[in-house]
Amino acid sequence: MAETTAPESGIDPISGFVIKPGFETVRAHCTACHSGKLVTQNHMSRERWLSTIRWMQKTQNLWPLPQEEQILDYLSANYGERTIGRRAQLPTHLMPPRAK
Template structure:
């Protein structure tokens, strides 16, 4: 392993998040980089980990319901004009996706157990 040079260290400290490309995962929050990322990061990690966001996939309507539920019962503030930005981001990146997994292989086509 190569020692981190002072220049390298300074560069890594000065490198802003914005050097991550759209579609990449922010290593700190785990959120996908896309427009609205900074606003989501600022509002949606104040009370809980962003895992609650990244673990979920919902329609825009259900995201809105979730925001309303947090506003009613969990102390989430009025998001004002950021609400649209947040919903756009969530709908674009955390919507339900149809499963692309292939169906399981039928047992009679599986190789025999090696044990």
């Protein structure tokens, strides 16, 4: 892996994860049972990521995660709620309709 140069986009071509701090840990734990895509297509708050992890631990045999804090940091920074995420704002035509 170390010798593979990251593509310009900073996306790991195999898992589809953004290459940011914590990436290695998340890739190691979160692609064992399902594709990374199931993770990256989601955008949720830290709280909801945590409850998703708890749900998998309760019902899907997900093991305890000693690096849980790091995983949550990574997920909420890169796959956080769109409106408060650190990623650039989506163009208006790609935004979901505003709840009124």
